[in-house]
Amino acid sequence: MSSLVILGAREHAKMVFATLQDALSKEWEVLGFLDDNSSLHGKDLLGLPILGPIQDMAGLAASGRIQGALVGISCNHMAVRARLFSEIKRLRLQTPSVISPTAHVHRLAAVGEGSVIFGGAVVNAFARVGSNFVAYSNAVVEHECVLGDNVYLGPGVAFCGSVRVGNSTFIGTGSSVVCEKIGDDVVVGAGAAVVRDLPDGAVAVGVPSRILQIRTPEERKESYILREHVK
Numbered sequence: 001m002s003s004l005v006i007l008g009a010r011e012h013a014k015m016v017f018a019t020l021q022d023a024l025s026k027e028w029e030v031l032g033f034l035d036d037n038s039s040l041h042g043k044d045l046l047g048l049p050i051l052g053p054i055q056d057m058a059g060l061a062a063s064g065r066i067q068g069a070l071v072g073i074s075c076n077h078m079a080v081r082a083r084l085f086s087e088i089k090r091l092r093l094q095t096p097s098v099i100s101p102t103a104h105v106h107r108l109a110a111v112g113e114g115s116v117i118f119g120g121a122v123v124n125a126f127a128r129v130g131s132n133f134v135a136y137s138n139a140v141v142e143h144e145c146v147l148g149d150n151v152y153l154g155p156g157v158a159f160c161g162s163v164r165v166g167n168s169t170f171i172g173t174g175s176s177v178v179c180e181k182i183g184d185d186v187v188v189g190a191g192a193a194v195v196r197d198l199p200d201g202a203v204a205v206g207v208p209s210r211i212l213q214i215r216t217p218e219e220r221k222e223s224y225i226l227r228e229h230v231k
């Protein structure tokens, strides 16, 4: 059995761990969590240690204590998620995909490594999603969709067929996507109906969706907190 660490020690990291236990417990053992909040170091989370800051991943890899890592950082920090995934790959660690036994990934769909797909979610035949993908419960990616890397879907998002999406885009809870193309670093609020294409950096909400702002490339490197109480 191989060992991995989960990067982050908050809500999303807990969900990654819980689903990994359902999906991959025979192949992967979780050594613990890494988080840059020093007040958490030495504490336990779900019976596992919070070992130290994320930079400790390099030492754990070099010493052979871990063979893999998974990003457990939430959609509030999409740029951080992308950066950490690159760091995992730079260290030549494995990134197994965690697919809940109650999710449905069709055998003719393609899902990139390091992805986490929660219960009830569907990636249907002929859909392709990139690496570091997250689909929360009951999200649906229909046939012929092509999603980039680090795309993150809230619960109950529905993509109709043949939609193209760039990298590091977040789609909020319960949104429906029926347009042709969504760019990189887009944020779609909860409950939207995306009927028109969205350019890189757009923040869009509503039914039909309207663009609230277009973030500059510099702004897209910053975290976008999707709910005020989630810090």
Ligand SMILES: CC(C)(COP(=O)(O)OP(=O)(O)OC[C@H]1O[C@@H](n2cnc3c(N)ncnc32)[C@H](O)[C@@H]1OP(=O)(O)O)[C@@H](O)C(=O)NCCC(=O)NCCS
Pocket (backbone or CB within 6 Å): 075, 136, 153, 154, 155, 171, 172, 173, 187, 188, 189, 190, 191, 192, 204, 205, 206, 212, 225, 226, 227
């Ligand atoms: C879209 C979102 C990111 C906007 O957050 P924000 O930048 O802080 O925006 P604000 O709260 O300042 O709202 C700006 C405007 O958009 C409206 N708005 C915000 N979210 C909206 C939504 N989901 N649907 C419709 N309108 C919305 C506000 O009413 C406000 O309108 P006004 O200017 O006419 O008063 C956030 O509201 C949201 O929907 N987050 C998604 C959460 C989610 O799905 N999480 C899943 C975790 S897995």
